[in-house]
Amino acid sequence: MASQLFDDEKRPHDPAQVNELGTDASSTEVLNALMTEDHQHDIKLRTMTWQKAAWLLAGDQVCLAIMAQSWSLSVLGWVPGIITMVLSGILFWITSITMHKYIMKNPQIRDICDFGYYIFGKSKVAYIFSGFMLLANNILLIGFHILTGAKVLDTLSDHSLCTVAFSAIVMIMGIVLSAPRTLQHISFMSIFSSACMGIAILLFLIFAGIEKAPLYGYNGDYPTDGLVHTYAFPLPGTTWVNCMNAVLNITFLWVPQILFPTFISEMEHPQDFPKSLAVLVAISTILFIVPPAIGFHYVGQYATAPAFGSLGVVAYKKASFGFVIVPTLIIGVIYANVTAKFIYWQLLGKSRHVHSNTFIGWGVWGVVMVGIWVLGFIFSEVVPSMGDFLSLLSAAFDSFFGFIFFAVAYWHLYNGKLFDGAFRSMMTLIHVFVMACGLFLLGPGLYAAVEAIIADYSGSVSPAFSCASLGI
Template sequence: MSKPAATYPDEKQEPIPGYADPLDSNGESSPSFTALIAEDHKHEIKLRTMSWQKAAWLLAGDQVCLAIMAQTWSLSVLGWVPGIITMVLAGAFFWITSITMHKYIMENPKIKDICDFGFYVFGKSRIAYEFSGFMLLANNILLIGFHVLTGAKVLNTLSDHSLCTVIFSVIATLMGIVMSIPRTLKNVSFMSIFSATCMGIAILLFLIFAGIEKAPLYGYNGDYPTDGLVRTYAFPLPGTTWVNCVNAVLNITFLWVPQILFPTFIAEMERPEDFPKSLAVLVAISVFLFIVPPAIGFRYLGQYSTAPAFGSLGVVAYKKASFAFVIVPTIVIGVIYANVSAKFIYFRIMGKSRHAHSNTFIGWGAWIAVMAVIWAIAFIFSEVVPSMGDFLSLLSAAFDSFFGFIYFAVAYWQLYKGKLFAGMGRSFMTVIHIIIMFSGLFLLGPGLYAAVEAIIADYSGATRPAFSCANLSI
C-alpha cells in the first residue's frame, strides 16, 4: 500500500482526514459537520450528499443478504430456544452499539471510516489506526471474495455447470469491477434498492417452495429420509458439539455486525444527525427478515437445514427459481464493501491533491486501478481458500469481536467516563456495555478457538483444490 500523502502528526495532533479536509490540519479544534460538508461541496466530486432515505437503502442493501439464508442452519444446530434468544440479543446489541457509534461520531465529526474511529477511541493512537486499517481491508476483501465465490455458485447452479467454475468466478469479478466504478455511496445506494428487492424475492420464493414441497432433498447428515422425518426441537440435539454451537452463534453474529461500514456511510450523509432514522428503518427490516424466514425455514426443513437453505429444497426447479435472484445482492454487496475499502486506499494515495475530488484522468484512473486490484485479490482468495464458510466464522470471531462489540464498549466509556453510574438509566446502559465488552472478548477468545477448530476439522478431510473447475452448484 502506498504511503499517505501527508504523514501522521505526533500524538498531540490529529490525522488529516482522508477526505482531504484542510480545515483542521494544524491540530486546532475539530471542525463541525457543517464546515466539513461546506468544504466538500466546493469540490467537483461531492461525497457528503446522501440523504437519510438513501442511507437507509444502502444499509438495507448491505444487510438483506444471502447470510439470512444461513440462519435456518443455525437454528437447526442450536434449537428454538437458544437460537431465538441469540438472534434477539444480537439484534439488541446491534441497535445499542450502532447508536453509541453515532453519538461518538457526532462528538468527533472528522471520523470518516472505522479506522478513524479506532484512532479516536483508543486515545488517538496511530497503532490503533493502522491495526483498524489492516482489519478493514482483510475483512472486506475476504468478504468480497466470498461474494465472488457465491456468484460462481449461482451461475453453476443455474447453468448446470456449463463452464469451468473459475470462468464463472472471473465473470462475477468483472461484473463487480464494472459496478464498482461509481465513487459516491449516494450512487451505490440506487443499486441497493434492487439488491434488497431481489433478495426479498429470493427469500419469499424459498419460503413458498419449502412450504409446498413434500420433503427436503438433502441435509448435512444425508438425503431425506436418512436422518428420519423432518423435526424441530427446542434445544441442541444429543451429540451436537460445542464447536458447532459456537459456530452457529458466530453465524448469527456475523449477520448482525455490519458496523465496520457505518462510519463511512455517516461521513457521506448530508445530515449525519439523521443517521438514527436510517438505522431505525434497517432494524425494522432486519428484525423481521433475520428471524421470521429462518424460523419458517427451520419449521419445514428441520434437521435437514443447510447453509444456505436453498440447498435443501427437493425440487431442482424450485432451487433454481429462488437462488437465481441472489446474483444481484451477491454483486451489489461486494460493491458496497469494495467502495469502502477503495476509499481507504485511494485517499491515502491521493491525499490533498486536486485529483482526489476532481474528474481528472489521473483521479479516475487511480480509482479504477485500486478497485480492480481489490477485486483481483478477492478473486484469488475465492479460488485458493477451500472453505470460505469456515473463514467467515474466523472473520466473525477475529474482526466482528472488535467492530461489533469492543470498539463501541470503549467508545461508550469515552463518552461517559466520570458519569458512568450517574442515575439509574445511565447505570443500566453502562452494565449493558460491560456485557457487550465481555461478549466481544468471548468471540475473540473461545469464539476464535471454535472457528479455528472447525477449519482444522474441514482441512483434515477432502478440500477443494485451488482454481478448481469442480461443480459448486448447491
Template sequence: MSKMDESDEKKRPDDVQGTEVDPSSSFETITALVAEGMVNPLLHDVGGFVHDGLTMMGDKTAVLLAGDQVCLAIMAQTWSLSVLGWVPGIITMVLAGILFWITSITMHKYIMKYPQIKDICDFGYYVFGQSKWAYVFSAFMLLANNILLIGFHVLTGAKVLNTLSGHTLCTAVFSVITTIMGIIASAPRTLHHVSTMSMFSSACMGIAILLFLIFAGIENAPGYGYNGDYPSDGPVKTYAFPLPGTTWVACMNAVLNVTFLWVPQILFPTFIAEMERPQDFPKALAVLSVISAVLFIVPPAIGFRYLGQYATAPAFGSLGVTAYKKASFGFVIVPTLVIGVIYANVTAKFIYNQVLGKSRHAHSHTFTGWSVWGLIMVGIWLLAFVFSEVVPSMGDFLSLLSAAFDSFFGYIYFAIAYWQLNRGKLFAGLHRTTMTLVNVFIMIVGLFILGPGLYAAVEAIIADYSGSTTPAFTCANMAI
C-alpha cells in the first residue's frame, strides 16, 4: 500500500482501525444506512437493492439497477416533451443519457483508485479533499432528498386515492391516510425484503405504464390538458419546438424533469462496494443505460404522439376515459407505498443511530429502542406530509429535487472527480483534451441546474400558487 493510500485509510470517515474517528463518531452509521438501501428512487423512483452474502455478481447488479428505473417519474416525461417539443426534448433526453454514462464511468474510475469508498458520503469526502464537512454535507443532502421524496409519495398517494374514489373525502384526509399507511408499513427496523419489495413495485409500475400506452392509443382523444379540456385547445398536435408563448420557466422545469430520471448515481458507490468484481461495474452500467434509454424515451414519445399539447404530469391525467385513468393509475399505489417505506426506513436509521449510538437499545428489542424508533418514524412521515401539502404539484416536486440535489449527485461531484483523476494531464492529447472539455461542460450543467434551475423550480411553485393550483392543506379535489 502506498503512503497516500495509508494516509487515506487513516483519514476516511468510517475508519475502524484506530481511535481517530472524528467524522465517524457522528456519521459512522451513514455507511450502514446507505448499504441497506438508501437510494434516489424515482430514480429515480426506485426500490433498492439486496445483499447477496457480502457481495453481488455483476448480472444481479444489472438486474437490480434496471429494475429500479421503472418509476413514476417516467410518466412526467410526456409533459416535458409537450413543453419542449420533439427536437429540444429528444436532444435533452439523449444528452442527459450520454452525460449519465460519462459521469458514471468517472465515478467508477475514482472508486477503483480509492476502493475504500463505500457510499456516496465517502465519495464526497474524498472528492472534496478528505473534508469531514463534505461528508456532513453529503449526508445532509441524502437525508433531505429522502424526506422530500417521501413527501412526493404522500402527494402521489393522495392523488391515487382521490382518483380511485371519485374524491369521496377531503384531499388532506387522503394525505393523512397515506401517511398513516406509510408509518405502519415502516414499523420494521430492517429492510431484509427490500429486493422483493423493489421488484414488486417495479412490476406494478410497469403494468401502469403499459396500460397507459394501450389506453392512450385506443381512445378517441385525450380528456384534459393544462390549457383546458379537449378540444378547447384545438385538435391534438405534436410539434418540433416549443409552442409560442412557452415561458423559460416552463422549459427549464421540463428539462429538470428529464435530468431527474438520469441521476441514479447516488447509490452506485454502494453497489460497487457490494460487487464481487467491482471492475465489472461498467458491464452492468451498459445494461442499465440501454434499458433506461428505452424506458425514458419510448413511452414518453408514444404518450406525446397521442396526447400532444394535452399532456399532463403524470400523463395518466390526460386520459379521456375515466375507467382507463383509474385502471392504469391505480397500480401506482403499490410503488407509492413501497418506495416511501424504503426511504423512510433508511432515513430513520440514521437519526435512530445518532440518538441511541452504541447503547443496547439500538440493537435490542427494548421499550426505549422501539419508542425512539416509533417517534422518529412518525416525525419523518409528518415532515414529509407537510412537504406534500406545501409543494403543489408532482412536476414541481421533481423539478425541486432535481435542482437542489441532482445538480451535485449527478454532475458537480463527478466533474471534480475527473479533475482529481487527471490533474497534470488534463490536456495531454486529443482524447484527454476532449474529455476535459466535456467535464467542464458537465460542471457548467451542474451549476446551471443548481442556480437558474433552482430559481425556475421555485418560480414554478410560486406561479402555481398564484394560478389554479389548490392551496396547501386543501380539501379540493386533486384527482388526476
C-alpha cells in the first residue's frame, strides 16, 4: 500500500502533491501508508506514544509566561482577568480538538503550513504565508528565550559578564541540545523542563507568601504605590492599550497550536492526541490560573512580568528564578526543532538524506539548526523591547494560528450540516465566536501592540548588543 500511494518522487509531505496521491484512499489507509513508509527509514519520526506527546506538550506550555499572568491580573483586575483566562482555556480545548479532527481527515499534514495550505483550498499562497509566519514567530520566540536565559544568568551572577556573552552562552547551549532530529528524544527533556518550571513557580509562591512586602512594581518601589491590594476591575487611569496588552499576554500563553500539527505527525498513533491534550489542559488549567492568582494576591499592583521581579528579598529572587534556565532552553529547543524541520523538508524533502544517517543529512540539519539559533541570537540583541514584540506576534500570528485557522477548518469539517441538531448548532456558534476573536486580535489587538511599541520607542531605547545588565 505504501509503495502504491507514495513513490520516491512524490513525497507524502509535499503539500502540492499529497492530495492527488490520496484521492482514492481513505484517511486511515493514508495514515497506515505514512506509518509503514516512516518505519522503513533509518530515522523514524512517527514513534511518540501519547504519553510522550503529553510530556512534550507540557514541556512547551509550562513556561516562564505563566509568571507574567499576575501582571495581567494587576492590569485587568480579578473579574476581567479570570474570565479571560477561563475563556482562553475553553477556546484552546475546542480549537485544538477541531485541529485534530481535521488532521485525522488529512493525515498527510505534517506542520501548520500544510494545515494552512489545505484549509484555504490548497493555496500555495496560504502555504508560503503560513511558512513566513511560522519562521518569524518561532525564530523571534527563540530570540526571546535566549534573552530570558541571559536575564537568568545576569540575575544569578550579579552581572559578572557582559549580557551579550551570556546570550551567546545560552545560544551555544541551545544548539547543542537541539541536535536530536526526533521529537521523541526532546519529549524526554521536557520532563525536566516542566519539573524545573514547577519548582520555580512553587518557590515564588512560598517566598511571596512569607516575605513582608514586595520589592517594587512598575509604579515605583514599595510602598510608593500604597500598600499591596487587589481589585475586581482595572484601576482608574488604566489605558485601553494596557488592558489589550494584558489580554494578549494571556492569549499568548494559551495559543501554542502552531506546533501541534508537527507533534501529531510524529505520534505513533495520532488518533490518541486528545489523550495528550487532556493531560495538558488539566495541567494548564491549574498552572495558568492558580499561581497567577496567588501571586496577584501577595504582590497586587506591584506585580511585574515575570513576577519574580516583585520579590523583595534578593536571595528569594535568585533561588526561584534560577530554575527557569532549564525550561528556557528546552522550550527554545522545541521551537527550533519544529522550525528546522520545516526548512529541512524544503531543502531535502524528496531525498533519502531526510530519513537517513548520512553525512549530508546530518550536515544540513546542523547548518540549519545553527542558522536558526544565530538568527534568534541576533534578534535578541537588536530588538529593543522583546516583550512588546511578543505582543505584536500574539496579535499578528496567534490570531491565525489560535483562532482563524480553526474556524475555517471547522467550516470544512461540517459544511452542509453546521446546524444539524442542538449540539452542532452550539459548536458552530462557538466557532463563529472563535473567528470573531481572531479578527479582533488581528484588528484592535494589533493596533494596541503597535501603540505599545511606539510608546516604548518614544523613550530611551537600549542599543543593539548592549552589555547592560538584564538582571531582575
